[in-house]
Amino acid sequence: MSPTSRLRALRSPGAVELASIPIVPIDEFRASVLRAAKAGLRLCALFSRAAEGGTGLCAVLADDARGLLYVVFSEPAKTCRSLACELPSAHLFEREIAESSDVEVEGHPWLKPVRKGFPDSVAFFRESGAEIHEVAVGPIHAGIIEPGHFRFQCHGETVHHLEIQLGYQHRGVEALLAGGPDRRSAFIAESISGDTAIGHATAYCANLEALAGVRGGLRGEALRAAALELERLANHIGDLGALSNDVGFLPVAAYFGRLRGEFLNMLAALSGNRFGRGLVRPGGAAFDLTAGMAADFSKRLAQARTDLNAVSGLLFDSASVIGRFDETGAVSLTTARDLGLVGLAARASGLDLDVRRDHPHGLYRFRHIPAVKMESGDVYARAMLRHLESLRSLEFLEELVADLPRGAARGAYPAPRPGLLAVCLVEGWRGEICHVAETDGEGRFRGYRIVDPSFHNWAAVAMAMRGGEISDFPLCNKSFNLSYAGHDL
Amino acid sequence: MNVLAAFENGAVLLLLPPLLPGIIGKTKAVFGGRKGPPFLQSYHDILKLVGKGAVYSRTTTAMFRLGPVLSLAALMVAGALVPLAHDSPTSFPGDALLFAYLLGLARFATMAAALDAGSSFEGMGASREAAFSSLAEPALVLALAALFRATGGLSLNRMFGGAQWSVSGAGLVLIGGGLFLVLLSENSRIPFDDPATHLELTMIHEVMTLDHGGPDLAFILYGSSLKLLLWSSLLVRLLVPLPPGALGWAVWTGGVAALAAAVGVVESSMARLKMTRVPQVLVLAVCAAAFAVMLALK
Known part of the structure; x- marks a missing residue:
C-alpha cells in the first residue's frame, strides 16, 4: 500500500471538496499519518475539527519533493493515541488539541497547556540538586518585546533545560475568522503576527481565491511577491541589526536599523503603511506600482544592495562578532528534522526547505528565487543566512520591478463556494505559513486554522540552549526571532 | 600647601567623575552616527536620583541598604590615596595595597547587597563579578610589584610618579596594556561587560544593582564613575610625564578624557x-603584568 493511498492530494494554494477527503477511523488516521511521515512527508498542520456526530481530527502533510499536499480527516472520536513519541513534530499540535477540543490524547509525554495556561496554574519541569538553580525570565521583559515566560534549570552558567511558556498573546484569531469572510477578515489576517502582515494576508487571500475558484491576475501576484520580499528584507535586516546590538556592536546595529527603514519606506510608498497593511487583498493587490515609482524603487534597491554588502561586511568581517556567533545555540540537522522546523531556522541547520520553491504560489510559479541553506545550525548560520537570503531577495526584486507584468493590480473575485477545504502554504520571512479554511453549505468559514512558522520553531530555541551558557540566551533567542503572537494566535 | 592640595583633589574627585561616562557615551554616539546624550547627562541622572525616594523589598535586610553606602565610602577613601595631577596629600608607604583592598571591599559590599536581594539574576551577577575580579586582581597586584621594583616606592604617589619611558619603556607598555584591560574589566566595559545592554541574563555589574533605586542608585552611578576616574588617573600618571602646576592639571585632564574616549572607541569597534x-583575556592581562615583573627583576 502506498504511503499516501488513503490521503487526498492537492496543490498549494488549492481547494478540494470536503466530500472527496477520506474520513478514516481514528486508529487508521494515526497509522496513515505515521506511514506518510515515515515516507518523508512533513506534518504541516494537525488540528481538531467539528464533524458530524462529534469532534474529529485533520492532518495536513507536505511532500516537498513533488510539491503536493495531502489531507486526511478522522472519524469523530473521544480519544486518540498520541503521535508525539513516534513523530515529535506532532507534540505541540497534540497539546493544542488536548487543550482546545474534547478529544482526549492518550500517551503524550506531557499535555501542558499551549495558549490558555499561565504560570500560576501550570507546573514546570524542575531539576533538583544542591548546585542547581532556577532562573525565571518574563513574561514582562526589559526590552520592548512580546510577553513570554522562560524557565531555565541551570548548573552555574550552564543551562540544562529551558522551558518556554507562551499564551499571553492569545486573542482567539481563529475564532474571530470563523463565520467569515466579512469585511474584518483581511484585517484580522494581517494582525496574526504584526511583523508578518504581508505573509499572513497572502495566505489568507490565496485561500479565499482558491475557495472562489479564481486566480489573482499576474500583476496583482507580482505586487504581492514584491511586498512579501520587502517584508522579508525589512525583517532579516532588522534582525541582523538586533543581533549586532545584542553583542554590543552598536555602530553596525544603527547602520542596519537605517537600512531596515529603507524597505519599510518602500512598503509605505507602495501601500501607505510601513508594514504593508491594507495592500494584499482578495483578487490581487489594493494598490499599484506606477512606472515612476518602479523606476524609483529600482534606484533605491540598487543603493540598498550596495549598503547591505558594506554593512554586512562590517559585521561578518569582525573577529569579535564571529567569535560570539560561532557555535552558539547550535541545532543539529537531526533535531531540526525531528522537531519539524521550517523556514530560516530549518535552512540554517541544513534542511533544504523553501515553500517558494517546493510549493510555489502566486508569482513564484513563474519566477524562481534560489533557496539557500547553511550547515552549522548556530547563531552564525542564522545570521549569515539572513544576509544571503536578503541578497537573493534583492536580486529577485530588482528584476521584478524592472519588468512588472502588465494588467490590473486587482481582479474581481466571487464569493467562496460551499463545501470546500482550502490549504495554502506561503514562505513568510520566518518560514512556512499554513492556512486551512473550510467552508460550510453557504460558503462561510466553518473553521479557519492557522499555523505560524513560530509554532513549529519555538521548541528549537529550547533545544538550542541545552548545554549552552545562560548568558547566550538573549543572542540565541534573537537569532530565531520567533513570533509570540503568531504562536498564541 | 597640603591643605590646598587636599581641597583641590577632593573637589576634582567630587565633581569630575560623572563627566567620563558622558565622554564615552558621546564617542560611541559619534561612531553610531547618533547625536547621543549630552556630556553632562550623568550629572542630571545622579541629581535626579538623589531627589527620589527608594523602594526596598521586604525580603531584603540591612545589607541591601548598606551595600551602596559602604561601596561608595570605600571608593572615596581609595580616591584619597590616588594621585591625580598632583600627588595625593594623604599618602603613606603601602597605600597601594590598601587601595587594592578598598576596591575589593567596595566590590564585596555590592556583591553582598546583590545576594541579599535574593533574585536569581543578581545572584548570577555576583557570582560572575567574583569570578572575573579574582582574575583581574592578580594583574593589579603584579603590576604593583613591577612598579615597586622599578621605582622603589610603596605608595601610589611614588609608583605612579611619572613615566620614565627612556628607562623602562617595554615594562611600561606591558603594565599599561595589562592595566588598561583591568580598567575595562573592573569598570564593566566592552569587551567584558556591556553597560548599555538591557538583557539582564548577559549582564555582570549592572545586574547586581537592578533592585536599587533613588539615592542608592545615585551612589552606585557616582561610585562607578569615580572608580573609572581613579583607574584612569593611575593609567595617565603611569604613561604620561606630568609637568608641575596648572599645566599638570591640563595634561592630566586631557589624558583622562582621552582615556575615556579610548574606552568609547574600543566599545564601538568590537563586539x-x-x-x-572573559577569563582568557584577563589571564592575558595577568601575563602582561607578570612579564613586566620579570623585566623589572632583570
Missing part, C-alpha cells in the same frame, strides 16, 4: 566577548 572567553 562583547562570549562569557567563557
Whole structure:
C-alpha cells in the first residue's frame, strides 16, 4: 500500500471538496499519518475539527519533493493515541488539541497547556540538586518585546533545560475568522503576527481565491511577491541589526536599523503603511506600482544592495562578532528534522526547505528565487543566512520591478463556494505559513486554522540552549526571532 | 600647601567623575552616527536620583541598604590615596595595597547587597563579578610589584610618579596594556561587560544593582564613575610625564578624557566577548603584568 493511498492530494494554494477527503477511523488516521511521515512527508498542520456526530481530527502533510499536499480527516472520536513519541513534530499540535477540543490524547509525554495556561496554574519541569538553580525570565521583559515566560534549570552558567511558556498573546484569531469572510477578515489576517502582515494576508487571500475558484491576475501576484520580499528584507535586516546590538556592536546595529527603514519606506510608498497593511487583498493587490515609482524603487534597491554588502561586511568581517556567533545555540540537522522546523531556522541547520520553491504560489510559479541553506545550525548560520537570503531577495526584486507584468493590480473575485477545504502554504520571512479554511453549505468559514512558522520553531530555541551558557540566551533567542503572537494566535 | 592640595583633589574627585561616562557615551554616539546624550547627562541622572525616594523589598535586610553606602565610602577613601595631577596629600608607604583592598571591599559590599536581594539574576551577577575580579586582581597586584621594583616606592604617589619611558619603556607598555584591560574589566566595559545592554541574563555589574533605586542608585552611578576616574588617573600618571602646576592639571585632564574616549572607541569597534572567553583575556592581562615583573627583576 502506498504511503499516501488513503490521503487526498492537492496543490498549494488549492481547494478540494470536503466530500472527496477520506474520513478514516481514528486508529487508521494515526497509522496513515505515521506511514506518510515515515515516507518523508512533513506534518504541516494537525488540528481538531467539528464533524458530524462529534469532534474529529485533520492532518495536513507536505511532500516537498513533488510539491503536493495531502489531507486526511478522522472519524469523530473521544480519544486518540498520541503521535508525539513516534513523530515529535506532532507534540505541540497534540497539546493544542488536548487543550482546545474534547478529544482526549492518550500517551503524550506531557499535555501542558499551549495558549490558555499561565504560570500560576501550570507546573514546570524542575531539576533538583544542591548546585542547581532556577532562573525565571518574563513574561514582562526589559526590552520592548512580546510577553513570554522562560524557565531555565541551570548548573552555574550552564543551562540544562529551558522551558518556554507562551499564551499571553492569545486573542482567539481563529475564532474571530470563523463565520467569515466579512469585511474584518483581511484585517484580522494581517494582525496574526504584526511583523508578518504581508505573509499572513497572502495566505489568507490565496485561500479565499482558491475557495472562489479564481486566480489573482499576474500583476496583482507580482505586487504581492514584491511586498512579501520587502517584508522579508525589512525583517532579516532588522534582525541582523538586533543581533549586532545584542553583542554590543552598536555602530553596525544603527547602520542596519537605517537600512531596515529603507524597505519599510518602500512598503509605505507602495501601500501607505510601513508594514504593508491594507495592500494584499482578495483578487490581487489594493494598490499599484506606477512606472515612476518602479523606476524609483529600482534606484533605491540598487543603493540598498550596495549598503547591505558594506554593512554586512562590517559585521561578518569582525573577529569579535564571529567569535560570539560561532557555535552558539547550535541545532543539529537531526533535531531540526525531528522537531519539524521550517523556514530560516530549518535552512540554517541544513534542511533544504523553501515553500517558494517546493510549493510555489502566486508569482513564484513563474519566477524562481534560489533557496539557500547553511550547515552549522548556530547563531552564525542564522545570521549569515539572513544576509544571503536578503541578497537573493534583492536580486529577485530588482528584476521584478524592472519588468512588472502588465494588467490590473486587482481582479474581481466571487464569493467562496460551499463545501470546500482550502490549504495554502506561503514562505513568510520566518518560514512556512499554513492556512486551512473550510467552508460550510453557504460558503462561510466553518473553521479557519492557522499555523505560524513560530509554532513549529519555538521548541528549537529550547533545544538550542541545552548545554549552552545562560548568558547566550538573549543572542540565541534573537537569532530565531520567533513570533509570540503568531504562536498564541 | 597640603591643605590646598587636599581641597583641590577632593573637589576634582567630587565633581569630575560623572563627566567620563558622558565622554564615552558621546564617542560611541559619534561612531553610531547618533547625536547621543549630552556630556553632562550623568550629572542630571545622579541629581535626579538623589531627589527620589527608594523602594526596598521586604525580603531584603540591612545589607541591601548598606551595600551602596559602604561601596561608595570605600571608593572615596581609595580616591584619597590616588594621585591625580598632583600627588595625593594623604599618602603613606603601602597605600597601594590598601587601595587594592578598598576596591575589593567596595566590590564585596555590592556583591553582598546583590545576594541579599535574593533574585536569581543578581545572584548570577555576583557570582560572575567574583569570578572575573579574582582574575583581574592578580594583574593589579603584579603590576604593583613591577612598579615597586622599578621605582622603589610603596605608595601610589611614588609608583605612579611619572613615566620614565627612556628607562623602562617595554615594562611600561606591558603594565599599561595589562592595566588598561583591568580598567575595562573592573569598570564593566566592552569587551567584558556591556553597560548599555538591557538583557539582564548577559549582564555582570549592572545586574547586581537592578533592585536599587533613588539615592542608592545615585551612589552606585557616582561610585562607578569615580572608580573609572581613579583607574584612569593611575593609567595617565603611569604613561604620561606630568609637568608641575596648572599645566599638570591640563595634561592630566586631557589624558583622562582621552582615556575615556579610548574606552568609547574600543566599545564601538568590537563586539562583547562570549562569557567563557572573559577569563582568557584577563589571564592575558595577568601575563602582561607578570612579564613586566620579570623585566623589572632583570
